[in-house]
Amino acid sequence: MLSLFKYNWQVREEWFKWCESLSEEEFYKERVGGMKSIRETLIHIIDCELLWLNSLVDGKVAFDGRQILTHLSEIKEYSSFVQSLTEQFVEQLPSDYEFKIIEVQRQDGSLLEFTQKKILAHMITHEIHHIGQLSIWAREIQRKPISSDLIIRHFE
Template identity: 50%
Template sequence: MLDLFLYNWQVRDDWFKWCEALSEEELRKERIGGVGSILKNLYHVIDCERLWVHHMQNKPVISTDFSSISRLDEVMAYAKETRANTEDFLKHWTSEDEEKRLELTNKKGVSYSFTYKKVLLHIITHEVHHIGQLSIWSRELDMKPISTDLIFRDFM
């Protein structure tokens, strides 16, 4: 599992570098698809990672309100803090943890039960999904997207 998180973090870092070529206005510009803007898309995957890992750690699930974030460096700082927590969680991961269950009840009173393994796989694929949206937007900006080709990345 850690390897796929390392892959996602490496791709995310490359997107952060890619974003440095854009103005803050372009990063915040509302777009079709994803969660609305490049900055929001990046923030969203980080916030979801934090939420799910905090659930598995039995920590309070407190996310930063996106409206308080308006700059790339703020999203990058949020990513750094979230990654440190997730890395610590994964470093202590054992095969026995895979079958632990996360029990949740949503605001409508509907209960869910997921294995920790499924939650981690969800976090990984959720980010891959949203990174695809960034690739589409980069093409709309006539810019080359970040390569997500796992086979040619050195992250292990």
Template identity: 45%
Template structure:
């Protein structure tokens, strides 16, 4: 589990570097498909990861901050750094015993929904990978090469 989170964090940082050579206008431009713009997609990835893991930690989940307060590359990178700093210890401390712990939520109709911790962790991983694929499509639409999605050659399994 940890290696896939580390993979996502590396790829996210690579996308931040990729964004440095793209105009802010292009980063904020509304795109077809996905959740909106390139920058908002990165913000969304971070917010979803942060919110779910806070819930798993048993901490109150703040409302999604307004994107307008983070609508620059520097601010999204800082948001990522702050969230990462808070959730990384939980991800590092993950154990197989946590897999089947239950998180209960009440949906808008008042119905209780239960999720296993392992299911949520894998959802967070897959969620980011899904949106990274969208960023790759948009980068090609801009005539640019996307960040590599390869898991290998990232040094994640070097001892």
């Protein structure tokens, strides 16, 4: 499980580097689909990782600067913070994580039940989904997207 998170984090870091050469206009520009901008999509990826991690741990973890994530450097700091928490959690997974049930309360108050394994799998695939959106936007502005080809990467 940890190796797939490492894959996502490696691809995410390359997207951050890719964004360094973008103009602010392109970084913030409202687009069709996804979370409406490159900036918002990157923040959303990290927000959701923390949201789901919080469903797995005792006590909620917050990022103090979340409301003022304006610059890429601040988003990278947020990413590092969440990544370290996720990595620590995954490294300490109990042997029964495939069967351990977690109750998640929805905004409407209803409860859903998932195994820790399913939540972790969702966290991984959620990021992959949004990386696809970033790739589409990269092509729309005539820029080469970051390759997310798992088979050729070294991340373990």
